[in-house]
Amino acid sequence: MLAEIIKETKQFAENTGLHKKKILLMFSGGKDSSLALYIMKKAGLDVSAITFFHKWSWRETLLWGMRFTEKLRVEHYLIDITEGLLKNSIGKKGPICIHCKKVMMRNAYWFAKINGFKVLAKGDNANDKIIGALLDQWKGDIRLSEIPRIGIPVFRPLIKYTAEEVEKLAKEAGIKPYRMYEYGRRRQWREGCPLQYIDKFEIIKQEYFNLAYEVNYEISKLARKYKVRMSVRVPSLKLMCHGCNEKILREADEIIRRFKNAAAWKNKK
Incomplete structure (x- = not known):
């Protein structure tokens, strides 16, 4: 199944012109973003990874992610958002993830613009409809949306696959992210910070x-x-x-x- 998805992703990239563009993947080092990066790299796309971290991020998962991108020979950027996170969250009502995501998306947009990346990529799967609600309004193939508010196209290679399917694909690819054994915020095991x-x-x-x-x-x-x-x-x-x-x-x-x-x-x- 993994080989077919890589082949399909390569064909999709050629049909949409993605294969000619620099792509920046928002990479957390979790299962979804790791699999998305693996598929794009194996499909021959010009993809780099960007990881946002702060003072309270898990160092263990950050180090695992750095080793993973090094193994794939993918350029990997690390951005410290501690100052921005504090500025945009202290004194406000939670959940904090809402404020953090805004900081990450704003930083991702400007980093992409300044460094010549034409497309952002995310590891969203089919269970992430809440996160991807605006992106899903695009009338074309939902894998590539051109209407997000951030003003740059977003590519989501896993959006048609459920969390369970992503789990199987990650195993097939030999991807085993470092686990902190968190309880997680959703029905599927979703670690974070x-x-x-x-x-x-x-x-x-x-x-x-x-x-x-x-x-x-x-x-x-x-x-x-x-x-x-x-x-x-x-x-x-x-x-x-x-x-x-x-x-x-x-x-x-x-x-x-x-x-x-x-x-x-x-x-x-």
Whole structure:
């Protein structure tokens, strides 16, 4: 199936002129964007990757992504958006991912324009209809949309395939992204960064950023140990777990209790 998709992507690129254009893929290092990059590279497209990170990003996944693009011999740009994220989110109501995506898209647009990229690419799959609602208004093939508000065409090579199909294709390609064993935000296992676990309707504070990173980093160690999925919401410190038993929950509670005690001590001071 993978070979057919690569062949189809190559033919689609030739039919639409994509094969003559510089393409910039928004690359998180997750399964979807890694597979999208793999397919485009194998199809012979002129594709580069751009990864946005901030002070609280998982370093483990960033390093995995760098090794992956190096193996594919793909040019890979790393952009620190810490300052922009703080400026555009502190004091606003969550979820924080809405604010972060705006910062990333704005940076991607200007980076593409300045460096001669004619098309942006994303790893959206068929389960990402909310994210791709505007892109889906294009009357042509939804893989290539020319009407997004950012003002540059967007190519989504995986948009016709479900999350389950993408999982199978990634296995066929031998793609195994580094897992933090997060709980994830959706029905499918969608990892990201620890800031996504800031409680949805909280007014965003920078202190939540540090807490979200620290508590979830410790919980991820436990999750990886037992091969379950766990994350902690902040500032409520509510545990979310998929696959946990009583023993694992007790250990997780111990970790969370330390952070609660530290917060209580800080408030007393």
